Amino acid sequence: xxxxxxxxxxSIGYSKKKKKIVVQSDxxxxxxxxxxxxxxxxxxxxKSTLLRTLAGLQKPLYGKVLVDNQELDKIRIHxxxxxxxxxxxxKVDIENATVADIVRMGRQPYCNWWGSLSEADYGIVNEAIxxxxxxxxxxxxxxxxxxxxxxxxxxAKALAQDTPLILLDEPTAHLDLPNxxxxxxxxxxxxxxxxxxxxxxxxxxxxxxxxxxxxxxMTKTDGIxxxxxEDLVLQGHFHEAFQSKxxxxxxxxxxxxxxxxxxxxxxxxxxxxxxYWTLRALARAGYMVVEEAEVVIKITPECWIINAVELKSVExxxxxxxxxx
Amino acid sequence: xxxxxxxxxxxxxxxxxxxxLSDLAWGSITxxxxxxxxxxxxxxxxxxxxxxxxxxLPKAITAILTGAALSVAGLMMQTLFRNPLAEPYILGVSSxxxxxxxxxxxxxxxxxxxxxxxxxxxxxxAVIGGALVLLMVLGVSFRIQNAVSLLIVGIMFGTIAGSVVxxxxxxxxxxxxxxxxxxTFGSLSAVTWTYMQALLPxxxxxxxxxMMLHKRLDVLLLGENYARGLGVSVIQTRFFIILATGLLxxxxxxxxxxxxxxxxxxxxxxxxxxxxxxHKILIPATMLCGASLLLVCDLISQMPSYTLPIxxxxxxxxxxxxxxxxxxxx
Numbered sequence: 001x002x003x004x005x006x007x008x009x010x011s012i013g014y015s016k017k018k019k020k021i022v023v024q025s026d027x028x029x030x031x032x033x034x035x036x037x038x039x040x041x042x043x044x045x046x047k048s049t050l051l052r053t054l055a056g057l058q059k060p061l062y063g064k065v066l067v068d069n070q071e072l073d074k075i076r077i078h079x080x081x082x083x084x085x086x087x088x089x090x091k092v093d094i095e096n097a098t099v100a101d102i103v104r105m106g107r108q109p110y111c112n113w114w115g116s117l118s119e120a121d122y123g124i125v126n127e128a129i130x131x132x133x134x135x136x137x138x139x140x141x142x143x144x145x146x147x148x149x150x151x152x153x154x155x156a157k158a159l160a161q162d163t164p165l166i167l168l169d170e171p172t173a174h175l176d177l178p179n180x181x182x183x184x185x186x187x188x189x190x191x192x193x194x195x196x197x198x199x200x201x202x203x204x205x206x207x208x209x210x211x212x213x214x215x216x217x218m219t220k221t222d223g224i225x226x227x228x229x230e231d232l233v234l235q236g237h238f239h240e241a242f243q244s245k246x247x248x249x250x251x252x253x254x255x256x257x258x259x260x261x262x263x264x265x266x267x268x269x270x271x272x273x274x275x276y277w278t279l280r281a282l283a284r285a286g287y288m289v290v291e292e293a294e295v296v297i298k299i300t301p302e303c304w305i306i307n308a309v310e311l312k313s314v315e316x317x318x319x320x321x322x323x324x325x
Numbered sequence: 326x327x328x329x330x331x332x333x334x335x336x337x338x339x340x341x342x343x344x345x346l347s348d349l350a351w352g353s354i355t356x357x358x359x360x361x362x363x364x365x366x367x368x369x370x371x372x373x374x375x376x377x378x379x380x381x382l383p384k385a386i387t388a389i390l391t392g393a394a395l396s397v398a399g400l401m402m403q404t405l406f407r408n409p410l411a412e413p414y415i416l417g418v419s420s421x422x423x424x425x426x427x428x429x430x431x432x433x434x435x436x437x438x439x440x441x442x443x444x445x446x447x448x449x450x451a452v453i454g455g456a457l458v459l460l461m462v463l464g465v466s467f468r469i470q471n472a473v474s475l476l477i478v479g480i481m482f483g484t485i486a487g488s489v490v491x492x493x494x495x496x497x498x499x500x501x502x503x504x505x506x507x508x509t510f511g512s513l514s515a516v517t518w519t520y521m522q523a524l525l526p527x528x529x530x531x532x533x534x535x536m537m538l539h540k541r542l543d544v545l546l547l548g549e550n551y552a553r554g555l556g557v558s559v560i561q562t563r564f565f566i567i568l569a570t571g572l573l574x575x576x577x578x579x580x581x582x583x584x585x586x587x588x589x590x591x592x593x594x595x596x597x598x599x600x601x602x603x604h605k606i607l608i609p610a611t612m613l614c615g616a617s618l619l620l621v622c623d624l625i626s627q628m629p630s631y632t633l634p635i636x637x638x639x640x641x642x643x644x645x646x647x648x649x650x651x652x653x654x655x
Binding site: 055056057077078079081082084085086088090092095096097101105106109111113114115161 | 409537539540543544546547548550551553554555556557558596600601602603605
């Protein structure tokens with residue numbers, strides 16, 4: 001597969017009063033066609049700065065960004081609009097504008113100064129609206145839409161721009177869980193079906209781990225680690241990137257777990273489904289699960305058993321434990 | 326959608342024409358429509374011909390130009406700043422113009438006598454004052470990243486100009502102050518055929534520039550970063566918008582004096598009627614709405630038996646519309 005985006009020894013950051021403030025340096029990234037990449041990292045490590053630099057909204061401090069093997073700075077602005085499309089965090093609120101109006105703006109880089117769209121343009125616009133499942137709302141005004149739907153409108157606009165590369169800055173922020181999942185699935189499908197390359201900056205770690213083909217894991221000090229999500233997990237990169245006193249990256253389930261102070265010991269055995277949730281409750285209540293513990297909890301599909309006493313709920317279990325441990 | 330817009334345009338066009346004819350017909354003397362037609366076909370001989378050709382006709386044309394120019398300039402400012410209360414004077418054009426006029430009327434002792442007591446002196450002063458402020462704002466616009474700061478720069482220039490005018494008023498004689506105050510009331514009848522030869526090309530140029538910008542204005546509604554992402558050079562577009570606004574608002578203010586509230590209110594009326602955000606439709610719609618509203622204002626201001634300043638009437642129309650916008654937004 002050919003690569004659509006490359007960076008060569010790229011340093012990103014800001015110029016402030018002639019002083020250059022470098023946020024990240026010597027980045028050598030590569031993005032292949034048809035790949036969905038999630039850019040993750042803690043707040044303030046430079047995710048947005050990188051995305052803005054890749055989008056050409058701000059200049060690299062040093063090094064180069066190559067899109068389609070052409071240096072980004074040297075591509076003319078309307079040419080650039082045919083190579084990469086953006087979905088930003090800025091809220092778009094336009095009086096009277098319909099969904100179709102916004103998506104049609106995606107065709108702007110292709111039409112003449114008078115702005116008339118051809119049949120083919122309308123076809124592409126409709127296709128883009130269908131891809132984000134907003135056909136039924138094409139003529140609705142923006143202010144009649146939910147936040148998730150608005151985000152899908154902006155994605156449709158980017159699709160209508162018909163670029164090999166789409167960059168999205170925090171597309172799932174401000175959305176509830178079902179909408180977040182839907183947007184991620186949609187982007188995943190789009191990348192694979194249309195062969196577009198998609199870069200998403202996000203701090204939804206679990207979502208990124210499931211949807212991304214590759215992950216660019218950004219740390220404050222050690223640059224960017226690139227790889228297939230599972231490799232990064234197994235090599236312990238996540239653990240390093242997200243270290244903290246109060247939580248840790250749990251390689252077993254790809255989530256963050258809180259570092260509860262564990263003082264009391266119990267042992268658990270039995271039903272698998274109930275086991276997971278029982279362990280969570282025990283961790284929160286401060287119980288360490290060890291084999292040599294005196295108290296043993298037996299889990300059956302219907303109840304929990306301690307010292308031959310049957311308990312019907314986790315709540316009862318925790319109350320009972322307080323008495324025996 | 327298209328046919329509905331077509332009907333609205335037809336209605337507005339007919340309305341503007343009717344108002345134009347009424348503006349010619351009614352006033353301190355009523356001229357019958359028959360006679361108006363006669364004059365147009367070169368048959369009229371009476372005193373009415375004189376009134377019509379040299380007074381009412383240029384005034385009615387000025388009303389149309391003023392309405393169209395200020396409203397379209399307002400539309401551009403509202404789009405550029407993405408603020409429903411932005412207006413053509415927000416960049417300080419009118420303050421600059423009024424500073425120029427104040428210099429001519431009140432500080433005239435310091436100026437060469439040849440410049441005085443001619444209509445051109447005031448116009449020239451207004452043009453120079455407005456253009457200077459505009460040039461400063463344009464200069465700043467290249468150095469500033471976001472449009473909101475530009476808005477503040479415009480307001481600050483305006484405040485400075487306003488304060489200087491106040492200081493001058495303090496040291497002027499009552500006659501000079503009265504002359505200046507009269508200018509601030511605005512007057513459509515100040516534009517004679519001689520002035521029209523200068524005003525008309527300026528406004529037409531401004532309107533043509535605006536129409537050429539329509540596609541970029543649409544994209545600017547998404548915000549400056551999205552606009553960049555769609556291949557629009559924001560700095561360049563901003564330059565052209567400010568230039569076109571300068572021609573439109575500056576040109577009108579120089580010849581008629583400041584006319585308030587048209588620029589902020591009319592674009593909202595046009596949006597309300599056409600229910601669209603597309604500038605290809607909004608620009609001509611705003612022009613027609615502005616032209617008809619200014620014709621109505623002019624009709625009221627030239628009612629028999631009393632004459633009101635046009636600036637007062639346009640404010641009486643405009644201010645309630647702004648209130649309505651704010652209440653509707655809630």
